[in-house]
Amino acid sequence: xxxxxxxxxxxxxxxxxxxxxxxxxxxxxxxxxxxxxxxxxxxxxxxxxxxxxxxxxxxxxxxxxxxxxxxxxxxxxxxxxxxxxxxxxxxxxxxxxxxxxxxxxxxxxxxxxxxxxxxxxxxxxxxxxxxxxxxxxxxxxxxxxxxxxxxxxxxxxxxxxxxxxxxxxxxxxxxxxxxxxxxxxxxxxxxxxxxxxxxxxxxxxxxxxxxxxxxxxxxxxxxxxxxxxxxxxxxxxxxxxxxxxxxxxxxxxxxxxxxxxxxxxxxxxxxxxxxxxxxx
Amino acid sequence: xxxxxxxxxxxxxxxxxxxxxxxxxxxxxxxxxxxxxxxxxxxxxxxxxxxxxxxxxxxxxxxxxxxxxxxxxxxxxxxxxxxxxxxxxxxxxxxxxxxxxxxxxxxxxxxxxxxxxxxxxxxxxxxxxxxxxxxxxxxxxxxxxxxxxxxxxxxxxxxxxxxxxxxxxxxxxxxxxxxxxxxxxxxxxxxxxxxxxxxxxxxxxxxxxxxxxxxxxxxxxxxxxxxxxxxxxxxxxxxxxxxxxxxxxxxxxxxxxxxxxxxxxxxxxxxxxxxxxxxxxxxxxx
Numbered sequence: 001x002x003x004x005x006x007x008x009x010x011x012x013x014x015x016x017x018x019x020x021x022x023x024x025x026x027x028x029x030x031x032x033x034x035x036x037x038x039x040x041x042x043x044x045x046x047x048x049x050x051x052x053x054x055x056x057x058x059x060x061x062x063x064x065x066x067x068x069x070x071x072x073x074x075x076x077x078x079x080x081x082x083x084x085x086x087x088x089x090x091x092x093x094x095x096x097x098x099x100x101x102x103x104x105x106x107x108x109x110x111x112x113x114x115x116x117x118x119x120x121x122x123x124x125x126x127x128x129x130x131x132x133x134x135x136x137x138x139x140x141x142x143x144x145x146x147x148x149x150x151x152x153x154x155x156x157x158x159x160x161x162x163x164x165x166x167x168x169x170x171x172x173x174x175x176x177x178x179x180x181x182x183x184x185x186x187x188x189x190x191x192x193x194x195x196x197x198x199x200x201x202x203x204x205x206x207x208x209x210x211x212x213x214x215x216x217x218x219x220x221x222x223x224x225x226x227x228x229x230x231x232x233x234x235x236x237x238x239x240x241x242x243x244x245x246x247x248x249x250x251x252x253x254x255x256x257x258x259x260x261x262x263x264x265x266x267x268x269x270x271x272x273x274x275x276x277x278x279x280x
Numbered sequence: 281x282x283x284x285x286x287x288x289x290x291x292x293x294x295x296x297x298x299x300x301x302x303x304x305x306x307x308x309x310x311x312x313x314x315x316x317x318x319x320x321x322x323x324x325x326x327x328x329x330x331x332x333x334x335x336x337x338x339x340x341x342x343x344x345x346x347x348x349x350x351x352x353x354x355x356x357x358x359x360x361x362x363x364x365x366x367x368x369x370x371x372x373x374x375x376x377x378x379x380x381x382x383x384x385x386x387x388x389x390x391x392x393x394x395x396x397x398x399x400x401x402x403x404x405x406x407x408x409x410x411x412x413x414x415x416x417x418x419x420x421x422x423x424x425x426x427x428x429x430x431x432x433x434x435x436x437x438x439x440x441x442x443x444x445x446x447x448x449x450x451x452x453x454x455x456x457x458x459x460x461x462x463x464x465x466x467x468x469x470x471x472x473x474x475x476x477x478x479x480x481x482x483x484x485x486x487x488x489x490x491x492x493x494x495x496x497x498x499x500x501x502x503x504x505x506x507x508x509x510x511x512x513x514x515x516x517x518x519x520x521x522x523x524x525x526x527x528x529x530x531x532x533x534x535x536x537x538x539x540x541x542x543x544x545x546x547x548x549x550x551x552x553x554x555x556x557x558x559x560x561x562x563x564x565x566x
Binding site: 090268 | 548
């Protein structure tokens with residue numbers, strides 16, 4: 001075999017192997033998605049949205065408690081996490097710039113974005129659950145907020161940075177004070193990008209289970225009092241799926257399906273906002 | 281007036297940004313403080329002792345550390361070649377019409393919560409492992425495989441991004457000289473994007489080692505070190521997920537906090553190596 005032939009054959013082999021690994025990887029992921037859709041759609045019904053949890057064997061069990069709990073946990077986390085994250089990101093992009101302090105905050109946030117979320121749960125257990133003597137919705141929301149903060153901070157920082165500095169200079173030249181320039185010019189210019197960051201941040205914490213296991217804990221019934229243990233879709237899913245009861249497992253799949261669709265929708269929306277902005 | 285608002289706004293923003301740093305310092309401090317009881321009781325033997333017996337107040341973390349290392353190692357061995365394959369496929373092989381939908385769906389799959397991968401593993405993968413290897417199917421091996429599938433989308437996406445940083449002109453020059461696709465990948469893309477590719481793998485490793493939900497379903501939380509991968513095992517996050525809400529003594533809690541601290545230090549170190557050594561941050565735009 002000549003050298004050229006050898007190169008061509010090696011190339012063919014590697015190309016086949018790469019394509020094969022892509023097929024295997026995507027095959028596995030399609031398998032998971034189809035399992036999720038088939039089991040999820042099968043388990044969906046109106047009662048799931050109308051009824052609270054029920055003891056195993058009772059066919060009228062639903063997920064209302066978990067859906068509302070999840071909504072409360074994520075909403076409160078976002079209520080504080082989003083503005084704080086945006087403000088901190090604004091500092092990095094508009095005031096801190098390339099200073100040592102700003103660079104350190106960027107680095108630490110980048111690391112925190114990939115840090116294990118269960119450790120955040122342990123931290124919140126120590127500062128909220130242990131002193132107050134009980135698991136609570138607040139503790140869960142605080143854990144989610146801590147996870148959300150670095151994500152929103154970094155995307156805001158990056159997105160504000162994309163706003164051309166000539167826009168800022170033009171506003172300054174008109175005599176506008178800095179806060180007005182930021183709020184009326186920079187924020188407006190970076191609206192779509194910041195919104196994408198917020199959506200991705202919310203989507204990320206909505207799927208978190210580990211930090212809720214011992215902060216908001218769980219409750220099989222509807223509870224809207226944030227100072228009490230609270231059900232979430234993720235923890236409910238974990239408890240139901242690992243239970244030996246078939247009807248609970250079925251509810252677990254319904255929860256998995258609803259949650260995944262919610263998270264995928266947020267992700268797709270976020271992408272569309274960015275695309276629309278780039279298209280302009 | 282607007283002068284005052286200006287100052288308030290600037291300082292509020294700075295205060296919160298610094299707050300993020302303080303928060304991270306606070307997390308380390310709190311975890312350390314709560315670990316003290318266990319550190320005083322066991323000292324260094326906490327890391328080398330194999331017995332984890334809450335009823336006897338004896339806590340040794342070695343089985344959990346062993347489980348974290350082995351399951352992550354398995355996941356990496358399985359995921360790295362697949363991720364490289366997918367990345368080569370997406371950057372050099374796939375037609376533009378396939379490239380975008382496949383690339384986007386892989387990114388979307390990286391956003392699916394890990395608890396879903398764990399649930400899939402429990403219901404669909406555990407029976408397969410049980411049929412092939414016997415036993416109960418809940419094992420170190422199952423955990424490693426489910427973990428590898430969970431990190432695959434993230435790893436493939438960041439590896440592809442790293443490969444895509446190679447300037448087209450370099451690739452085109454190589455093709456113009458008669459290079460095959462593999463020649464271009466091996467002699468142009470990999471040398472050019474080496475740091476980024478290795479960084480992506482280490483970043484994925486940092487994520488995998490702290491991953492809780494994908495493995496909690498399928499690992500079993502058994503504090504035993506076994507060379508047999510088809511036996512149930514535990515890892516640091518699996519132990520935390522299973523036992524934190526049920527711990528009933530100060531020392532038990534303290535040992536769990538020490539495990540959390542250990543996990544945080546390990547992941548922080550791995551992610552820092554990836555970030556600072558391999559992936560220098562590039563700011564987009566301007």
